[in-house]
Amino acid sequence: AQTVTQSQPEMSVQEAETVTLSCTYDTSESDYYLFWYKQPPSRQMILVIRQEAYKQQNATENRFSVNFQKAAKSFSLKISDSQLGDAAMYFCAYRSAQGSNYKLTFGKGTLLTVNP
């Protein structure tokens, strides 16, 4: 079974600075998807960024980028120019790309605080 580990329960960053959230996962599969979701106090999970395992290029979405290290099974999220609105719980998630195994497996989350 796949597992997702987020080793940082909490992180903080100064506004306008850069922060990196860590995520590692365990799988025996070669083809899969990785996600970072953001859950602000409104509780709505919002997809931040997605990475397909077969792509070597790291995904980027504006101020959000990932460092995907397939051999190391590592998938970290970098937030540049942090804004107050970035404060939220961040969840790393894994999904198989094989057949009917569509289940999203989530990590326990990292609570990000942005200090003004």
Place this chain on the structure above:
Amino acid sequence: ETGVTQTPRHLVMGMTNKKSLKCEQHLGHNAMYWYKQSAKKPLELMFVYSLEERVENNSVPSRFSPECPNSSHLFLHLHTLQPEDSALYLCASSLYWDNTEAFFGQGTRLTVV
């Protein structure tokens, strides 16, 4: 706002009560999901519906009973719950059950007393 609406936002119920959670989406999605989010634990997938048919029941106790009358609506009927069932219940939808992107609602905060 992602187009997935859950009601109520908060619910307090006794262990002998019967209540229902509602989820609605008008995104044209064909798959809907119930997740349970407990403190200090990863999100747990409970049920998956695809085209109104249940395709996944993740070993969920029978005191949780899902219903999907059509592709836009999903219910979670609750009866004789336990205090440990207190959690945030999140609904999500995706275009198809094997689609990579899921859109989540804001959840129902359930407290069982």
